[in-house]
Amino acid sequence: MRTAAETQVRRPSAVRVLTTLLATTAAATIVVELLNWWYAPEQGFGLAVRTGWAMLRSFGFLLLIGHVRRGRTVARPFGLILAVTTIFAVGRLIVPRQGVPPLPGLLGFAILTALCVAVVWLLYRSSALAGHLVRHRPRLVIDRDGISWRETPPRRPQASAWLLTSRVAAFTYSPLMLVPALVAGGSILDGRLTAVPAVLFWFGAGITASYAVLFCTAFLMRGKDWARGLLVVVTVAVLAVDLPLCWWLLGVDGLVRDGAPLVAAAGLALYGLRRAARAPDAAQPEPQP
Numbered sequence: 001m002r003t004a005a006e007t008q009v010r011r012p013s014a015v016r017v018l019t020t021l022l023a024t025t026a027a028a029t030i031v032v033e034l035l036n037w038w039y040a041p042e043q044g045f046g047l048a049v050r051t052g053w054a055m056l057r058s059f060g061f062l063l064l065i066g067h068v069r070r071g072r073t074v075a076r077p078f079g080l081i082l083a084v085t086t087i088f089a090v091g092r093l094i095v096p097r098q099g100v101p102p103l104p105g106l107l108g109f110a111i112l113t114a115l116c117v118a119v120v121w122l123l124y125r126s127s128a129l130a131g132h133l134v135r136h137r138p139r140l141v142i143d144r145d146g147i148s149w150r151e152t153p154p155r156r157p158q159a160s161a162w163l164l165t166s167r168v169a170a171f172t173y174s175p176l177m178l179v180p181a182l183v184a185g186g187s188i189l190d191g192r193l194t195a196v197p198a199v200l201f202w203f204g205a206g207i208t209a210s211y212a213v214l215f216c217t218a219f220l221m222r223g224k225d226w227a228r229g230l231l232v233v234v235t236v237a238v239l240a241v242d243l244p245l246c247w248w249l250l251g252v253d254g255l256v257r258d259g260a261p262l263v264a265a266a267g268l269a270l271y272g273l274r275r276a277a278r279a280p281d282a283a284q285p286e287p288q289p
Contacts, residue, residue, distance in 0.1 A: 011069070012128035012129065012131070014122065014128040014129050014132070015128075015129065015132055018068055018119070018122050018126075019065050019068060021115065021118055021122065022061045022062075022064055022065045022068070024115060025061050025112070025115040025116060026058040026061035026062055028108070028112045028115055029054065029055065029058045029086060029090065030055055030058050032090055032105070032109060033051050033054050033055045033090065035104050036090075036094055037051055039102040046183040046186055049179060049183050049186075050089075050179065050183065050257065053089065053175075054086070057086045057089060060082050061082065068129075068133070071132045071135040072133065072135055073133055073164070075123065075133050076123050076133060076164070077161065077167070077168040077169075079119055080120055080268075081169050081268065083117070083120050084265075085172060085176075085261055086116055087112070088264055089261055090112055091109060091113075094106065094109050162273075162276040163220060163272065165268065165272040166231070166269045166270075166273050166276065167220065167221065169266075169268045169272065170235070170265075171213055171217070173209045173210070173213055173235075173238050173265065173266070174206050174207065175206075176242075176258075176261055176265060177206035177209060177241075177242050178203065178206040179258065180245075180246055180249075180250060183250060183254070184198075184199050184245070184249040184254075195249055198245060198249060199249070202249075205238075205241045205242075209234065209237075209238050212234045213231070213234060216231040228273050228277065232270065232273065235266045235269060235270060238262070242258075242259065242262055243255065243259045243262075246258050
């Protein structure tokens, strides 16, 4: 007689490999950030905020493990965005303002980069994972059988993988704006009161960007062509606000450390929109990293 565990469908071995790889990447993110903090010549407020934000990405990898184990379709774009932004978020902290980076930090960053590349490679190159990541999120369903919580296909038209990638990338705009705004808020504590209006405007723009992206992507997933153009406008506006403020309040160092991750996310979102526009039918190719 078979037990309930034996009657369950076995996950592909690639799922177990990817799960282990994601857990290792989450741990490596924490270790590299702690190394960078230990060797940093200046352990100020800005470094603490950036380090905390980078370490929070370890929870993102743990969340991605749950999506992979459940076979969710969102795992691929989420993993791609998480890997790319993690490399930028950690890399910007390795290089000090002056001098060369410490060797332990460089080695840790190289290992973390290799792990992120391996995660993306498995997500997009493994045929076993391609057949596993096909499930949708469970929803509350009311029908003749009553009320139940089960997996149901979305009512909207099937979105392409590139549109999903653009959507996930766009959702990173707000946190990527709020983190440098919080770092700039440290200048207020140092007596730079003239920066108060700009910092408050920066915070407001970051929060507004989250609602604008939510509005755009809601219609983007429903196949509305005008939503693509609106998301492009939002992306340009986000860059037009964030980059000058990074340069003015945080200097060239802040522009590189905090502006580069946003530029990478914006570029990926726009590239995803372009690729999706080339193949508007449902049978679009999967994005290749």
